[in-house]
Amino acid sequence: MPSIIGSTVVMKGELIVGEDLEIEGTFDGTITGESQDTVTVRRIARLSGKVSATVVRVEDGTNLENTVLSGCIRLAE
Amino acid sequence: MFNKKKEEYSEYERSEPAVPSAPDVRRRKTSVIGPTLKFKGELSANEDLIIEGEIEGTIAHQDKNLTVGKEGRVRADINARTVEIYGQVDGDIRGEDIVKLAKSADVKGNIHCARIVMEDGARFSGNIDMGQKMKPASKPTSLPIAESAKQAESAG
Numbered sequence A: 001m002p003s004i005i006g007s008t009v010v011m012k013g014e015l016i017v018g019e020d021l022e023i024e025g026t027f028d029g030t031i032t033g034e035s036q037d038t039v040t041v042r043r044i045a046r047l048s049g050k051v052s053a054t055v056v057r058v059e060d061g062t063n064l065e066n067t068v069l070s071g072c073i074r075l076a077e
Numbered sequence B: 001m002f003n004k005k006k007e008e009y010s011e012y013e014r015s016e017p018a019v020p021s022a023p024d025v026r027r028r029k030t031s032v033i034g035p036t037l038k039f040k041g042e043l044s045a046n047e048d049l050i051i052e053g054e055i056e057g058t059i060a061h062q063d064k065n066l067t068v069g070k071e072g073r074v075r076a077d078i079n080a081r082t083v084e085i086y087g088q089v090d091g092d093i094r095g096e097d098i099v100k101l102a103k104s105a106d107v108k109g110n111i112h113c114a115r116i117v118m119e120d121g122a123r124f125s126g127n128i129d130m131g132q133k134m135k136p137a138s139k140p141t142s143l144p145i146a147e148s149a150k151q152a153e154s155a156g
Helices: B006-013 B022-028 B144-155
Strands: A003-005 A010-017 A021-023 A026-033 A038-041 A046-059 A067-076 B030-033 B038-044 B048-051 B054-068 B073-085 B088-090 B093-101 B106-108 B111-118 B123-125
Touching: A021 A026, A026 A038
Parallel strands: A003 A021, A010 A026, A021 A038, A026 A046, A038 A046, A046 A067, B030 B048, B038 B054, B048 B054, B054 B073, B073 B088, B073 B093, B088 B106, B093 B111, B106 B123
Antiparallel strands: A003 B030, A010 B038
């Protein structure tokens, strides 16, 4: 089971993850994927900062203002 | 009341966190901090939270359930309605309803709560303040250990 940051979760800081991660909530800071896993950003998520992972999957319609993504970026419906 | 056999208290031996399946997580709106996840900063939430990874900073999580799993390591003050600890916590714990320390728990900090369950083997260093006003018994809690305690109370 991946890590899940739910829609009511608000996180501010530095996150390092070595497994699949799904973000539905609010995150302000840096997210670093340490392995070959996927960081999925749901449409309802609010991101601000930097996301770096092998694969970053972003749902269509996600607000990525003030966000820097690095890695293999995939858009998903 | 004191003549109950050990089998009748089998629920008290339960020391494994009830980790829900993926569909359960979706249905119940539960956030999961997985075992490889490390986070340093501020975290707040208004849904159930299971921590199997490492959290350092502050956790503001009132009115919902928070579980620190066996692999979980938290260096933060915890606020939640019910708090279940199976792993390590270095910080103060405030449980509005109940705090449970399983036998695998290792807690360094003060506990403020209305009710507490501490299993044999749990490691705890700090003070316990139970001066908080207790919630009405009709309010359900997801902790099976608390339910079994109520049943045992009514039976005996």
